[in-house]
Amino acid sequence: xxxxxxxxxxxxxxPALAGAVCGRVDALGGYPARVVVxxxxxxxxxxLRVFRKYxxxxxxxxxxxxxxxxxxxxxxxxxxxxxxxxxxxxxxxRG
Numbered sequence: 530x531x532x533x534x535x536x537x538x539x540x541x542x543x544p545a546l547a548g549a550v551c552g553r554v555d556a557l558g559g560y561p562a563r564v565v566v567x568x569x570x571x572x573x574x575x576x577l578r579v580f581r582k583y584x585x586x587x588x589x590x591x592x593x594x595x596x597x598x599x600x601x602x603x604x605x606x607x608x609x610x611x612x613x614x615x616x617x618x619x620x621x622x623r624g
Contacts, residue, residue: 542572554580554622562622569618576620579613
């Protein structure tokens with residue numbers, strides 16, 4: 530008898546609450562930045578996707594703060610901390 534493969538969980542990603550560390554992305558300066566949910570909740574998949582798009586060199590950004598809107602998230606950078614907000618949720622990439 531051939532064993533059946535184990536089932537893997539499927540479905541929507543679980544929300545990450547404030548304080549959750551979602552992983553790392555490469556910032557424009559070439560340094561790794563840790564992605565954190567600061568306030569509210571979102572999924573880590575979303576947080577990582579937003580920062581990967583924000584740090585993409587082809588993403589247009591305005592001014593010295595690098596202001597950009599990524600999938601309705603408003604993002605900007607101050608020093609080595611990028612912050613994105615959407616309604617009551619704030620995520621950061623800290624380098």
